[in-house]
Amino acid sequence: MSIPDPAISFVTEHGILLEFVTADCVVIEPDLQQRLCQLARLLREHSHTGPLLCDIVTAPGSLLLVLHDGRTARRLLRHAETLWRASAQKNIAARLVTIPVFYGGEAGPDLEHAAAACGMDSQSFVEHHSTGHYFVQSLGFMPGFAYLGGLDPALHLTRKNTPAARVPAGSVAIGGSHTGIYPSESPGGWHIIGRTSLTLFDPYVQPPCLLQPGDTVKFVAITEQRT
Amino acid sequence: MIEVLLGSPMLTIQDTGRTGWRHLGVPRCGMMDELALRQGNLLLGNDEHAAGLEITSAPVLLKFLQDSAIVLMGADMQASILDQTHKNTREQRLLTGFVYQLSAGECLRLNAAKTPGQRAMLMVSGGCDVPLVMGSRSTDLMSGFGGLHGQALRAGDKIPLGQPSHKCIHLKSGVRQHSWNHQLRVLTGPDFTQFDQRSRQALFEKSWMVTAQSNRMGLRLQGDRLQLNQSDNKPSSRGLSIGVLPGLIQVPPDGQPILLAADAQTTGGYPAIASIISTDLWQLAYMTNGTRVRFAEVSLAEAHGLARHQQQQMDRLRDALTLRRAPA
Numbered sequence: 001m002s003i004p005d006p007a008i009s010f011v012t013e014h015g016i017l018l019e020f021v022t023a024d025c026v027v028i029e030p031d032l033q034q035r036l037c038q039l040a041r042l043l044r045e046h047s048h049t050g051p052l053l054c055d056i057v058t059a060p061g062s063l064l065l066v067l068h069d070g071r072t073a074r075r076l077l078r079h080a081e082t083l084w085r086a087s088a089q090k091n092i093a094a095r096l097v098t099i100p101v102f103y104g105g106e107a108g109p110d111l112e113h114a115a116a117a118c119g120m121d122s123q124s125f126v127e128h129h130s131t132g133h134y135f136v137q138s139l140g141f142m143p144g145f146a147y148l149g150g151l152d153p154a155l156h157l158t159r160k161n162t163p164a165a166r167v168p169a170g171s172v173a174i175g176g177s178h179t180g181i182y183p184s185e186s187p188g189g190w191h192i193i194g195r196t197s198l199t200l201f202d203p204y205v206q207p208p209c210l211l212q213p214g215d216t217v218k219f220v221a222i223t224e225q226r227t
Numbered sequence: 228m229i230e231v232l233l234g235s236p237m238l239t240i241q242d243t244g245r246t247g248w249r250h251l252g253v254p255r256c257g258m259m260d261e262l263a264l265r266q267g268n269l270l271l272g273n274d275e276h277a278a279g280l281e282i283t284s285a286p287v288l289l290k291f292l293q294d295s296a297i298v299l300m301g302a303d304m305q306a307s308i309l310d311q312t313h314k315n316t317r318e319q320r321l322l323t324g325f326v327y328q329l330s331a332g333e334c335l336r337l338n339a340a341k342t343p344g345q346r347a348m349l350m351v352s353g354g355c356d357v358p359l360v361m362g363s364r365s366t367d368l369m370s371g372f373g374g375l376h377g378q379a380l381r382a383g384d385k386i387p388l389g390q391p392s393h394k395c396i397h398l399k400s401g402v403r404q405h406s407w408n409h410q411l412r413v414l415t416g417p418d419f420t421q422f423d424q425r426s427r428q429a430l431f432e433k434s435w436m437v438t439a440q441s442n443r444m445g446l447r448l449q450g451d452r453l454q455l456n457q458s459d460n461k462p463s464s465r466g467l468s469i470g471v472l473p474g475l476i477q478v479p480p481d482g483q484p485i486l487l488a489a490d491a492q493t494t495g496g497y498p499a500i501a502s503i504i505s506t507d508l509w510q511l512a513y514m515t516n517g518t519r520v521r522f523a524e525v526s527l528a529e530a531h532g533l534a535r536h537q538q539q540q541m542d543r544l545r546d547a548l549t550l551r552r553a554p555a
Contacts, residue, residue, distance in 0.1 A: 009417040012502040013530040015472050017417055026466040040250065055249040057470025059494050064470025066249070071531050139252040140468065140494035143370050184370065201251075203360050203372040209251045 006062075008077065014054070014070045016077070021061035027177065028060045030149060033137050034094060035087055036063055037214030042083045049079045058138045058213040060147070094135065094216045099181070099196050101130065101172050101219045107195035114157055114174060114191045126221055128152050129193065134179065134217040139209065144183035144201025146211040151179050163189035170195045172219065183209075194221075229295075229351065229386040232334065233288035237443075240355045240374035240386065242278040245363035249493045255473060256365035256373065257489050259346055259443065259512035262537070263300035266402045267350030269545055270298050270326055272392035272552070277354025278364035280380070282347045287337040289349075291329045295388065296352040299323050300404050301512060302345035304337040323347075325401035344515030353389035368443070369490060402544065407513040411503045412525045412533070416476065417469075418498035426453040426482075430500060430522055435484065437518040443490040446514055452482035453500065471495040474503040486511065506533040 006018040020032060040056045040063055043049045052075070055066035065080070067073060103126045104111040115125035134148040151174065159175045164187065167173070171182045173190035182188060183200035200210050211217065231238075243264065244257025258264040258281055265275045285304050290313075299306055299321055306321040311332035321327055329335065337347065357364050357375050366374025375384055419427065435448040471477070475487045477497035486503065487495075488511050503511075504525060514520060525533070 010414060010527055011417055011469070011499060012472050012474050013414055013504055013527060013534065015470075015502075017469060019417075019469075021467070024466050028467070054246045057249045057493055059469045060467045062467070062469050064249075064472070066246075066470075066472060069531075070527070070534070138468070138494060139250065140492060141252060142492070143248075143251060143253045143367075145252055201370075203253075203367075203370070208248070208253075208361060213250055 010070070010073075011064060014067045016065045016067070016073055017062060018065065018080070019062045025061060028137065028149060030135055033060065033149065034135065034214055035084075036061070037136075037212075038087055039063065039080065039084055040213060042087065043076075043080060046079065046083065049076055049083075052076050059140070060137050060149075094214055095212070096216045096218065097211060098218045098220055099172075099198060100222045101194040101196050102222055102224070103130075103172075103194035108172070108193040110173075110191040111193045114155075114193055117157060118155055120154075125155070125193070128155055129174075129179070130219045130221045132179075132219070134219075136211050136213050136215045136217065137178070138213055139211070142183065142186060143203070144209045144211070146180055146200075146209075146215075146217075147178045148180055148217055149178065151177055153177070155179075157191050159189040160191065163187050164192070167192060168195065170197060170200070172196060228292040228388060229355075230290040230292055231288075231380050231382055231384040231386070232290050233286055234379070234381045234384070235282070235284045235287050236379060237281070237283035238287060238380045239281050239366040239368065240278050240357055240364060240380070241281045241366060242354075242364045243276045244365055244489065245361055245367070245373070248361055249470065252493050253361065254367065254369070254490050254492060256363070256367050256443075258348060258365075259489055260301055260348060260509040262405060262509045262541075263348045263512075264350065265541060266324070266544065267298035267300050267348060268354070269541075269548055270324075270402060271296055271350055271352045272548075273350065273352065273354050273389075275541075275545075277350070277389070278357065279348055279350040279355060280386075282337055282349060283344065285337045285339045289335045291331060291333055291335070292385075293331050293388065295329050296326050296391070297329060297335065298326055298350045298401075299347060300350070301347040302340035302342070304340050304347045306335060306337045306347075309334040309336055322401065323404045342513075342515055346512045351388055352391035356387045356389035367490070405509065407510045409510065409514060409518055409520050411507050411510060411520060411522055412530070413476065413501040413503050413522045414527060414530055415524060416499035416501045419500055421455050421498055422478075422500055423454050423456050426451070426455075426500075429453065430484075431524060434519045434521050437514045437516060437520060439516040441514075441516065443488055445488055445491055446486040446511060448484045448486065448520065450483070453478045453484060454482055455498065468494040468496040469499070471499070472502075474505065474508050475499050476501045476503070504530040504533060506530070506537050
C-alpha cells in the first residue's frame with residue numbers, strides 16, 4: 001500500500017493540518033489511520049517535538065498539530081517527516097481492548113429495528129457486531145467518544161432522523177459506517193444496540209480515557225447485565 | 228474563601244484552559260478573555276495561569292470570608308464594595324485593571340454590564356484554589372467537571388482561595404483593559420478557495436451580526452449566505468471531520484458562519500473558511516447578541532508577528548511589576 005505525502009495547511013496560525021486523503025474521501029484505510037495514530041504518539045513523546053506541541057488531534061485521514069508558537073512549524077514538520085518515513089518500516093503493535101456488551105433489551109432499545117433494517121434477525125446482527133475487529137479512528141463529539149472503524153458494511157445504518165434526547169452512558173451504538181460507545185449520558189442520533197458497564201471517560205483518573213487513538217477493539221456479548 | 232450569596236447563569240471558574248487532551252475529545256475551556264485573566268493575575272502577584280471568575284450576567288454578590296486583594300477586568304459591571312453589614316457601600320464604581328483590598332466579611336457586588344452578555348473577569352489574590360482536573364481548574368460545563376462541582380456557581384457555593392503571594396502589594400497604578408472594536412483579523416482557512424468569488428469577498432466586505440444562539444462553544448453569525456463553488460459539484464461539507472480549534476470560522480450548509488470559542492468541540496466537518504488570529508481571540512468575550520463584526524485578512528507572518536508582540540507586552544508588564552515590587 002502506498003501512502004501519499006500529506007497536504008499541509010495552516011488551520012489557524014498555531015494549528016497545522018496534515019491531510020493524507022483528499023477532501024472528498026469518505027472511507028479510510030485502517031493501515032493509514034493506524035500509521036497516523038502512531039505518528040501522533042511518536043510526535044507527542046519525542047523529546048524534540050513534544051515540547052513544541054500543545055495538542056495533536058487525530059481525525060480520519062488527517063492530523064492537526066497545535067503548536068505553542070506557530071513559528072516553529074518548519075522545524076516540527078521536518079521531524080514529523082523523518083518520523084513518518086521511519087514508521088513505514090515498523091510493524092505497528094496496537095493495544096487490544098476487549099469490551100463486554102449486553103446486547104438488546106432495555107440496554108439496546110434499537111437492536112431489533114436496526115437488525116430489521118439490515119435484513120437480519122437480532123441474533124445474527126449481534127454475532128456480526130461482536131465478531132468484528134475494530135480500531136479507534138479518532139475521538140471527538142464529547143470527551144472519550146471513540147469513532148470505531150472496521151464496521152461490517154452489512155451493519156452500516158444511516159443516523160436517526162430525530163436524535164434520542166437521552167442516551168445512557170456506556171451505550172454501544174451504530175451511526176453510518178461507525179460503531180461507538182457513549183462515554184456519558186447525552187442526546188444522540190446513533191442506533192443503540194447494547195450497553196457496557198465499563199467506564200469510558202473519567203477526568204479524575206489517569207489515563208482519563210479507556211480508548212486511545214489507534215487502539216484495536218473487540219466486543220464480547222455477555223448474557224448477564226451488570227450495572 | 229469566597230461565599231457566593233447571589234449567583235448568575237454562566238458564573239464559572241476559569242483559568243487559561245485545558246491543553247494536551249484534544250485527541251481524547253476534551254475541549255480547552257478557559258477564560259474567554261485570557262489576556263485579561265493574565266494581566267489581572269500579574270497585578271496581584273499570582274501565577275499568570277491562576278483561576279479567576281468569569282461573570283456573564285449580573286447581579287452577582289460575593290462575600291469574602293478572608294482579607295483579599297482583587298482585580299476586575301473586562302466589561303464594566305459597576306462593581307461596588309459593601310461593608311460587613313452589607314448595607315453600606317464602602318467603594319463605588321470600581322475601575323477595571325486596578326487592585327482593591329477587601330476585608331473579611333465585606334462583599335463585592337456586580338451589576339449588569341451596559342451591553343448585556345459582555346463578560347467581566349474577577350481575579351483574586353491566591354487564585355481560586357479548586358482541584359486541578361486534567362491539568363486545569365477551568366469549568367467544563369458540557370461534560371460537568373473542573374471548577375467547583377463541574378457547574379456554574381450558585382448561591383451558597385464556597386470557593387477556596389490559594390495562598391496569596393507576598394508580592395501582592397497595593398498598587399496605585401493599574402493596567403488598561405484592551406478596548407474591543409469587533410474588528411477581527413483573520414487568516415484564510417484550508418477551505419477558503421472552495422468558496423465562490425462572491426462569498427470570499429463578502430467575508431471581508433460585509434459586516435456580520437452575532438445572534439442570540441451564541442455561547443462559550445461558538446458564536447453564530449448572520450449575514451450574507453456563504454456558498455461553496457457550484458461548478459465542480461462539490462458536496463456541501465467535508466467528507467471527513469478534521470481537528471478544529473477555538474478561533475476557527477466554520478460554515479455549515481446554511482451559509483451562516485460559526486466562530487468556534489473556548490468550549491468548542493475538538494473535531495468538526497464543516498468547511499473552514501478562515502480563522503481569527505490568536506491576538507484578537509479575546510474579543511469574543513465581548514461579542515453579544517446584535518454585535519456587528521468585521522473581518523480583515525492578515526498574512527501568516529503578520530499573525531505570528533502580532534502574537535509575538537502581544538507576548539512581549541505581557542513580558543514587559545511582568546518585568547515592570549517585578550521591579551516595582553523589589554525591596555527598596
